[in-house]
Amino acid sequence: MARFRMEVVASFRGGGLADSANESVQHLKRYLEYAENGSAILAEDVMQGDAEPDSPFEESVLQVLRDWGYQAQPQVGVAGHRTDLGLRHPEFQGSFARGIECDGAMYQSSKAARDRDRLREQVLAGLGWRLYRIWGTDWYRGRAAAELRLREAVEPAVARSPLAASAATGPAEPTAAAGAAHDAQRRRPRAR
Numbered sequence: 001m002a003r004f005r006m007e008v009v010a011s012f013r014g015g016g017l018a019d020s021a022n023e024s025v026q027h028l029k030r031y032l033e034y035a036e037n038g039s040a041i042l043a044e045d046v047m048q049g050d051a052e053p054d055s056p057f058e059e060s061v062l063q064v065l066r067d068w069g070y071q072a073q074p075q076v077g078v079a080g081h082r083t084d085l086g087l088r089h090p091e092f093q094g095s096f097a098r099g100i101e102c103d104g105a106m107y108q109s110s111k112a113a114r115d116r117d118r119l120r121e122q123v124l125a126g127l128g129w130r131l132y133r134i135w136g137t138d139w140y141r142g143r144a145a146a147e148l149r150l151r152e153a154v155e156p157a158v159a160r161s162p163l164a165a166s167a168a169t170g171p172a173e174p175t176a177a178a179g180a181a182h183d184a185q186r187r188r189p190r191a192r
Contacts, residue, residue: 008035051075057136058084058102064147083124090158098157099129103136
């Protein structure tokens with residue numbers, strides 16, 4: 001039922017909570033403000049200033065996105081449920097246009113391939129994230145082609161409104177299919 005409607009009952013309002021160094025209190029405050037005011041509160045856009053990329057690979061991808069003029073935030077999420085890079089939507093403050101997954105530290109720390117390759121992505125997609133994955137070997141061995149594929153994934157994402165992106169079913173842009181074909185090609189055993 002929470003997928004369609006959620007009711008919050010509290011004896012205080014979000015604005016009644018003082019700002020705190022405790023991150024959990026800040027999240028509760030923002031959630032209550034969101035419940036009271038709707039999505040307009042998201043426009044206030046609180047960035048985690050202390051979030052840093054987990055690896056030099058993520059730093060490199062982040063720098064390319066910023067060089068292209070996009071605003072990207074590393075380590076978006078909480079606890080062990082973070083996407084490596086969140087690409088901010090340029091027209092809708094408080095929204096992300098796309099999540100970018102790298103096979104960096106978070107990917108390597110998964111205990112099983114199923115967690116790493118299927119479950120984590122499935123959970124993030126269920127939360128409305130449209131993900132694009134970059135493989136480190138592709139980034140370092142064929143940088144120009146990897147950057148081109150990244151640009152082809154980013155440009156249509158920022159051209160859509162966040163609502164259109166979350167309402168889309170299946171891969172909406174041809175680059176997602178191309179990325180899947182590229183992934184399948186990488187996994188295919190080579191003939192000897």
